[in-house]
Amino acid sequence: MLHRSAVEAVIRAGLAEDAPWGDLTSDLALPADAHATATVTSRESGVFAGEEVIRTGFAVADPALTVQLHVADGDVLEPGTVVATVSGPVRPLLSAERTVLNLVQRMSGIATTTARYVAEVEKTVAEVERANKLPTGTITRTRVCDTRKTTPGLRALEKHAVTCGGGHNHRFGLSDAVMLKDNHLAVLTAGGASLPHALRELRRKMPHTACMEVEVDRLDQIEDVLAGGADVVMLDNFSRADLVSGVAMIDGRAAVEASGGITLETIGDVAATGVDVISVGALTHSVRALDLGLDIAVD
Structure with a gap:
């Protein structure tokens, strides 16, 4: 099982790397009280991995952000599959977007590749x-x-x-x-x-x-x-x-x-x-x- 503490350490390091002195664009361009809802969607077929990263990633960025996951680790994705919905203050939502997506996209790529290898073994057997x-x-x-x-x-x-x-x-x-x-x-x-x-x-x-x-x-x-x-x-x-x-x-x-x-x-x-x-x-x-x-x- 993937422990939240391990995910949180990676997320904090990623956010600090990406915005060491804040998000200049969001902080200057967006109202501090602006709220929004964002949808994370798959653009291709594959296998999903990273539900804890999505859940923890946005919570670390701002506890006021709420996450609703629509898939679970190991689920098959198709183009257009809604993975998660994130709602709350727009500044931290957009500031965390890239860090969270980078990690989940890589994890899902690994899960997808692994599933292909496993399928080949199962076919041979x-x-x-x-x-x-x-x-x-x-x-x-x-x-x-x-x-x-x-x-x-x-x-x-x-x-x-x-x-x-x-x-x-x-x-x-x-x-x-x-x-x-x-x-x-x-x-x-x-x-x-x-x-x-x-x-x-x-x-x-x-x-x-x-x-x-x-x-x-x-x-x-x-x-x-x-x-x-x-x-x-x-x-x-x-x-x-x-x-x-x-x-x-x-x-x-x-x-x-x-x-x-x-x-x-x-x-x-x-x-x-x-x-x-x-x-x-x-x-x-x-x-x-x-x-x-x-x-x-x-x-």
């Missing part, structure tokens, strides 16, 4: 079930997850948006899990220690509630990683054939994650290999904002 004459739901759906490739300061909002699109969150940050990548492994084994031994020593130091994920980029690394006690094995930038081989080698001894350069065009093939998780940096690092607009009517 359904095709495999049909081809093998299996009842619907026989095959567990591969999870589509985000990464830490998020905008600094906006991670909580962006990861929440992924869940609105039907995806799942990977670790939130470095404090959440032990995740060893190639650079970690190079340092761990630099003194000549075997990889299984180094991982077992690390396991001894870990809290019992933490999990260990280890990245590999070759099939011949897998057995050593499993011998070291990895809970999750990340197959990084593997070919489809090697993903199939990797899943067979691991054979349920650890969860299997596929990562590296996965696109909307390739995620179906990756899901069909039987991996448990597919992590996609593109869900957050290269999305296009969904087009939303705010139109005002003077009371």
Whole structure:
């Protein structure tokens, strides 16, 4: 769940950046007692994310502003869908408009992109079930997850948006899990220690509630990683054939994650290999904002 405190911190920083000494245009051009009602509307199809941002954003700008939301996180938008109605003093309404819309448009873009990736995985699973004459739901759906490739300061909002699109969150940050990548492994084994031994020593130091994920980029690394006690094995930038081989080698001894350069065009093939998780940096690092607009009517 996206906590109001996290949203409020982002909103306050955004408002301070946009109007550090006030809104020169609104303060000079608009009467202090002017009131208005504004409608936030979708201008294209997509998936909505950001109800807490709209609610909190305008409240932070001025508690006198009232917000009525007409959609919820995860709802499908069409062109012309009314997202929210905001009423109250016009100066703070217009001063907060850009900050709030920028965030909600980005979050909705992330939710929309995630939903497309999830749909491709679901389509592949359904095709495999049909081809093998299996009842619907026989095959567990591969999870589509985000990464830490998020905008600094906006991670909580962006990861929440992924869940609105039907995806799942990977670790939130470095404090959440032990995740060893190639650079970690190079340092761990630099003194000549075997990889299984180094991982077992690390396991001894870990809290019992933490999990260990280890990245590999070759099939011949897998057995050593499993011998070291990895809970999750990340197959990084593997070919489809090697993903199939990797899943067979691991054979349920650890969860299997596929990562590296996965696109909307390739995620179906990756899901069909039987991996448990597919992590996609593109869900957050290269999305296009969904087009939303705010139109005002003077009371």
